[in-house]
Amino acid sequence: EVQLVQSRAEVKKAGESLKISCKGSGYSFTSYWIAWVRQMPGKGLEWMGIIYPGDSDTRYSPSFQGQVTISADKSIGTAYLQWTSLEASDTAIYYCARLGATSSSGGWFDSWGQGTLVIVSS
Amino acid sequence: EIVMTQSPATLSVSPGERATLSCRASQSVSSNLAWYQKKPGQAPRLLIYGASTRATGIPARFSGSGSGTEFTLTISSLQSEDFAVYYCHQYTNWPRGGFTFGPGTKVDIK
Numbered sequence: 001e002v003q004l005v006q007s008r009a010e011v012k013k014a015g016e017s018l019k020i021s022c023k024g025s026g027y028s029f030t031s032y033w034i035a036w037v038r039q040m041p042g043k044g045l046e047w048m049g050i051i052y053p054g055d056s057d058t059r060y061s062p063s064f065q066g067q068v069t070i071s072a073d074k075s076i077g078t079a080y081l082q083w084t085s086l087e088a089s090d091t092a093i094y095y096c097a098r099l100g101a102t103s104s105s106g107g108w109f110d111s112w113g114q115g116t117l118v119i120v121s122s
Numbered sequence: 123e124i125v126m127t128q129s130p131a132t133l134s135v136s137p138g139e140r141a142t143l144s145c146r147a148s149q150s151v152s153s154n155l156a157w158y159q160k161k162p163g164q165a166p167r168l169l170i171y172g173a174s175t176r177a178t179g180i181p182a183r184f185s186g187s188g189s190g191t192e193f194t195l196t197i198s199s200l201q202s203e204d205f206a207v208y209y210c211h212q213y214t215n216w217p218r219g220g221f222t223f224g225p226g227t228k229v230d231i232k
Contacts, residue, residue: 037166044209044223045158045160045166045209059220100168107156107213107216107217107221108172108211110168112165112166112167113165
């Protein structure tokens with residue numbers, strides 16, 4: 001069974017750094033892209049960026065380029081999303097999601113993590 | 123960037139009734155469209171990909187149609203567990219470009 005398990009909720013202050021994680025299991029972690037998706041309170045889903053753990057090829061949404069860093073450690077099957085200086089507007093639930101196909105022809109997300117709530121106080 | 127719109131924003135339906143949700147793209151996305159169901163406190167769940175292919179384990183009451191810029195998700199007979207927010211998602215530019223989601227349609231109990 002494919003599983004993506006995310007790190008626990010975080011409460012931080014503005015200006016602090018943060019790194020959240022997403023551990024994949026039940027499949028070949030290096031063969032599938034992993035994306036990060038934000039859901040701000042009461043809002044919809046926003047794609048942030050995506051990484052291919054096999055070679056760490058990373059793409060960012062223009063809206064999030066320079067704001068966050070996505071990385072992966074294939075030796076432990078884990079992807080990361082990090083901030084160097086959080087803002088109150090980063091308060092949201094962050095989901096990791098697996099791209100549903102190993103080829104470039106499939107762009108849907110077939111498995112999702114449970115979400116990590118990040119609360120940033122000003 | 124391709125902009126996705128969904129209508130209506132909220133759809134009030136009685137259990138057992140049919141629900142029809144619409145998604146429109148600002149330019150053609152061919153059949154590169156997926157639908158997700160999102161309930162509060164839960165992760166999104168893939169329902170449909172390739173505009174009309176049901177994901178593994180998705181009941182037959184969910185169906186998707188359309189291509190180009192106009193898409194529809196139909197729930198043939200709403201069950202209590204189907205009340206949720208539904209998002210469409212285009213991936214036509216992948217891997218050259220990224221992805222965009224629609225703003226969602228909330229299906230609630232009439």
